[in-house]
Amino acid sequence: MSIDTLGLREQKKRETRQAISDHATQLFLVRGFDRTTIADIAAAARVAKMTVTNYFPRKEDLALDHHEEFVAGLARVVAGRPPGESALAAVRREYLAALDRRDPVIGFTGPAFTRMIADSPTLVARLRDLHEQREQALAARLTAEAETTGGDPVVARAVAAQLAAADRLLFRDLHERMLAAFPNDDDETADALARALAETAPRVFGLLEPAIGAYAVR
The missing domain is CATH 1.10.10.60 (Homeodomain-like)
Incomplete structure (x- = not known):
């Protein structure tokens, strides 16, 4: 062939x-x-x-078609961070970049699609499971790094939990704003949502800075 x-x-x-x-x-x-x-x-x-x-x-994969990328996303970002960048800085940087490109992986799926998810208990449960898998993948990455440097794997998992919690919170906030915007589904609506999250996200990640801002600096 x-x-x-x-x-x-x-x-x-x-x-x-x-x-x-x-x-x-x-x-x-x-x-x-x-x-x-x-x-x-x-x-x-x-x-x-x-x-x-x-x-x-x-069947859920037909609706949440980016699930594999979603699960691996945080771990991939942390794995690819440049020298001198911490895990928190990497996640924050990538989130703001994802906002700029209106990435569906962080929740830019449109008000109508978001409403469809919210109306389905099956999809709500599946999305919750994917968030848990996303945290687990990040925890596995940080734990592997900690083991190579003599760090505490429990601390690595704690950092992963905090980063994933911030990520999950921002995802839910965007979805709530999407639902409030329904049925408006246009570029102007997406731009307004992105501007709102661009103000909120740095504050959310900033709350983590004192605790884990210096953790896992490459």
């Missing part, structure tokens, strides 16, 4: 996955997550039900 053929197959898989995700999102917004079935999504995307579940083993 040629490299070109492999490339075309991978491209086709990506296109199929994206089409399924797009159709699922449209149905979720119209019908609600809990009232939409896998069969509905398969029919809309013109694929078999098995194809949907092959790409998305969990």
